[in-house]
Amino acid sequence: MDNEKPIVDFGAIRDALGKDFKPVQVIDGQANVVNQAIVSKYSNDQLVDFLKLMIWERTLHQRSNALTRQGRLGFYAPTEGQEASEMGSNSAMKSTDVLMPAYRDIPQLIQHGLPVYKAFLWSRGHVLGNEYPEDLHAMPPQIIIGAQYIQAAGVALGIKKNGTEDKVAYSYTGDGGTSQGDFYEGMNFAGAFQAPAVFIVQNNGYAISVPRRKQTAAKTLAQKAVAAGIPSVQVDGMDFLAVHEVTKAAREYAAAGNGPVMIETLTYRFGPHTNAGDDPKRYRTKEEEQPWFDNDPLIRYRKYLTDQGVWSEDLENEYVEQVKADIKAAVKQADEAPKQKMTEFLENVFEEKPQNIQQQITEYQAKESK
Amino acid sequence: MSKKTYIQAITDALRLELGSDEKTLIFGEDVGKNGGVFRATDGLQAEFGEDRVFDTPLAESGIGGLSIGLALEGFRPVPEIQFLGFIFETMDSIAGQMSRERFRTGGTRHMPITIRSPYGGGTHTPEMHADSLEGYLAQIPGLRVVTPSNPYDAKGLLISSIRNNDPVFFLENLKLYRSMKADIPDEAYTVPLDKANVVREGTDITLIAYSAQVNQSLKVAEKLEKEGISVEVVDLRTLSPLDEDTILKSVQKTGRAVAIQEAQRQAGIAANVASLIAEKGALYLSAPVGRVSAPDTVYPFGLAEDDWLPAEDEIEAKTREILNY
Numbered sequence: 001m002d003n004e005k006p007i008v009d010f011g012a013i014r015d016a017l018g019k020d021f022k023p024v025q026v027i028d029g030q031a032n033v034v035n036q037a038i039v040s041k042y043s044n045d046q047l048v049d050f051l052k053l054m055i056w057e058r059t060l061h062q063r064s065n066a067l068t069r070q071g072r073l074g075f076y077a078p079t080e081g082q083e084a085s086e087m088g089s090n091s092a093m094k095s096t097d098v099l100m101p102a103y104r105d106i107p108q109l110i111q112h113g114l115p116v117y118k119a120f121l122w123s124r125g126h127v128l129g130n131e132y133p134e135d136l137h138a139m140p141p142q143i144i145i146g147a148q149y150i151q152a153a154g155v156a157l158g159i160k161k162n163g164t165e166d167k168v169a170y171s172y173t174g175d176g177g178t179s180q181g182d183f184y185e186g187m188n189f190a191g192a193f194q195a196p197a198v199f200i201v202q203n204n205g206y207a208i209s210v211p212r213r214k215q216t217a218a219k220t221l222a223q224k225a226v227a228a229g230i231p232s233v234q235v236d237g238m239d240f241l242a243v244h245e246v247t248k249a250a251r252e253y254a255a256a257g258n259g260p261v262m263i264e265t266l267t268y269r270f271g272p273h274t275n276a277g278d279d280p281k282r283y284r285t286k287e288e289e290q291p292w293f294d295n296d297p298l299i300r301y302r303k304y305l306t307d308q309g310v311w312s313e314d315l316e317n318e319y320v321e322q323v324k325a326d327i328k329a330a331v332k333q334a335d336e337a338p339k340q341k342m343t344e345f346l347e348n349v350f351e352e353k354p355q356n357i358q359q360q361i362t363e364y365q366a367k368e369s370k
Numbered sequence: 371m372s373k374k375t376y377i378q379a380i381t382d383a384l385r386l387e388l389g390s391d392e393k394t395l396i397f398g399e400d401v402g403k404n405g406g407v408f409r410a411t412d413g414l415q416a417e418f419g420e421d422r423v424f425d426t427p428l429a430e431s432g433i434g435g436l437s438i439g440l441a442l443e444g445f446r447p448v449p450e451i452q453f454l455g456f457i458f459e460t461m462d463s464i465a466g467q468m469s470r471e472r473f474r475t476g477g478t479r480h481m482p483i484t485i486r487s488p489y490g491g492g493t494h495t496p497e498m499h500a501d502s503l504e505g506y507l508a509q510i511p512g513l514r515v516v517t518p519s520n521p522y523d524a525k526g527l528l529i530s531s532i533r534n535n536d537p538v539f540f541l542e543n544l545k546l547y548r549s550m551k552a553d554i555p556d557e558a559y560t561v562p563l564d565k566a567n568v569v570r571e572g573t574d575i576t577l578i579a580y581s582a583q584v585n586q587s588l589k590v591a592e593k594l595e596k597e598g599i600s601v602e603v604v605d606l607r608t609l610s611p612l613d614e615d616t617i618l619k620s621v622q623k624t625g626r627a628v629a630i631q632e633a634q635r636q637a638g639i640a641a642n643v644a645s646l647i648a649e650k651g652a653l654y655l656s657a658p659v660g661r662v663s664a665p666d667t668v669y670p671f672g673l674a675e676d677d678w679l680p681a682e683d684e685i686e687a688k689t690r691e692i693l694n695y
Contacts, residue, residue, distance in 0.1 A: 131476035150432050154439015185432035192427050348477040349512050351535045354564040354611035
């Protein structure tokens with residue numbers, strides 16, 4: 001009896017979980033083309049534009065980092081290392097799509113239409129930074145991890161109910177975010193309603209200091225979508241074209257009425273969690289970091305396009321100077337924002353003002369007119 | 371006019387609003403084919419279709435987040451949280467998200483969401499099905515907390531809530547669902563938000579209550595009337611923000627007040643009413659403000675419910691105490 005095989009081999013089932021996921025790649029870490037068919041779809045001009053998006057994000061990061069250290073920005077979550085993941089996915093979306101971002105998704109928000117000075121105002125804690133025009137289809141950056149996922153499911157259901165053609169909701173979270181209940185609820189709701197949502201998980205290795213392997217026993221984060229009955233894929237998050245092509249395909253699939261999709265990008269957060277005192281040296285080794293730094297998404301595209309003879313150091317320097325000038329102008333514009341008033345805050349609590357709000361407006365008007 | 375129970379008045383309001391605004395959506399757990407576990411949405415899916423009245427997966431946080439996303443796409447969501455005790459699962463979507471959006475976006479986005487949820491003790495439900503959690507909700511800026519005490523208000527306040535462009539948490543008293551009937555108009559009508567109602571005029575003392583406690587207070591008032599005591603009863607209707615004017619005007623007239631709530635005593639609505647009177651109406655008073663509430667324990671579902679809940683005789687005793695102070 002002791003040798004009898006158990007009715008179920010749980011060990012074998014466990015070992016098979018997540019085996020189907022293999023990261024999609026187009027140009028590898030040594031700038032070798034591994035999928036020529038995809039590369040051939042794009043002209044050199046288009047590929048240069050893609051590289052420029054990443055250089056733009058890197059420059060924005062460098063300036064934001066410096067401005068934070070100078071005390072000229074408030075909250076900032078560094079994006080260095082995630083340029084292919086963020087720009088590759090965002091550039092596959094349309095401006096009419098609805099972006100539900102988290103706090104590390106500021107570059108996507110800006111590319112989606114948020115003026116840079118407003119992003120800076122958000123960082124400083126000025127509400128003007130969150131006043132979006134109606135045709136900016138996005139919400140301000142979400143702070144509560146995962147909350148944007150269920151809201152994205154709601155937006156997607158709204159798109160479906162409105163019968164809007166060729167429109168999706170898309171949202172980002174990180175590897176830590178996949179541990180939240182809201183992450184699963186968002187995917188499960190969107191799946192149950194077959195709503196047009198694209199969920200992007202940027203697996204950058206860490207939730208502040210807790211490594212991905214401690215978040216879950218799952219081999220991949222992509223496989224978490226399987227339980228919700230929605231298709232998912234892993235992609236090399238340092239490979240712009242791979243992320244772009246996968247996201248474009250996901251968008252088309254969702255927009256065609258097939259239901260939601262989830263994408264896991266394998267990337268790395270080069271810097272700290274935020275500039276508010278986090279020090280990765282406390283929880284990461286140089287040995288771990290170095291291969292990721294070598295895998296910088298800019299390196300392979302810069303090399304590939306330089307080899308093609310369409311990009312050069314001079315061109316890059318010229319472009320970076322232009323981006324820096326734009327950022328400088330944005331800082332100036334942000335500096336010109338008026339001081340916030342309590343009366344204005346009180347005006348935006350309710351549309352129809354109850355007594356307490358009316359009384360407090362009167363009180364603060366008296367203080368503010370002094 | 372038709373004779374309607376409290377819950378029929380609610381169904382009536384939902385039907386009328388679904389009919390008058392195609393952007394109004396009703397959703398939640400079991401609200402579709404089943405018509406809600408209390409039948410508040412009975413027949414609405416059959417009448418308006420699965421696109422407008424639909425079941426969701428069983429996840430309260432998902433229901434809250436879904437409401438926010440739908441509001442962003444131009445809908446007027448009326449989600450149901452099956453029992454108020456389940457809101458802890460969706461507190462972020464209420465306190466952290468929808469109530470903040472108007473403020474967060476500098477008034478460029480708004481959330482016309484009305485969350486309906488049954489609450490209140492005395493019907494012998496399982497644990498977490500009868501708790502009075504309005505105190506938690508009342509501290510959230512940007513959220514209205516509304517609760518009717520009778521069928522007329524149930525319909526009129528719900529219609530006002532749904533039409534309002536800000537989030538409303540609409541609390542429906544479980545015990546009143548089928549225990550009260552009244553003649554109410556068949557057509558749509560509104561009862562104003564942010565306005566308390568003097569449901570009985572009096573001159574000697576003011577009882578300030580809401581939901582089921584209004585009815586208990588009215589019974590006490592009737593009883594004391596026979597002894598020549600004139601009791602005024604104020605029904606708060608909107609618990610947050612408070613209608614300060616109506617409360618203060620009444621206390622100015624009577625000089626005595628008792629604030630009544632079914633919830634535990636600590637940091638509750640009655641405390642808020644008492645502090646308002648202390649802050650702005652202390653000089654009207656001939657006696658301290660009395661308070662009637664449940665004790666500061668967890669709601670004891672089952673056998674001890676009726677001992678725990680504030681009873682009519684407790685309201686009567688406290689009223690006499692403040693009158694004779």
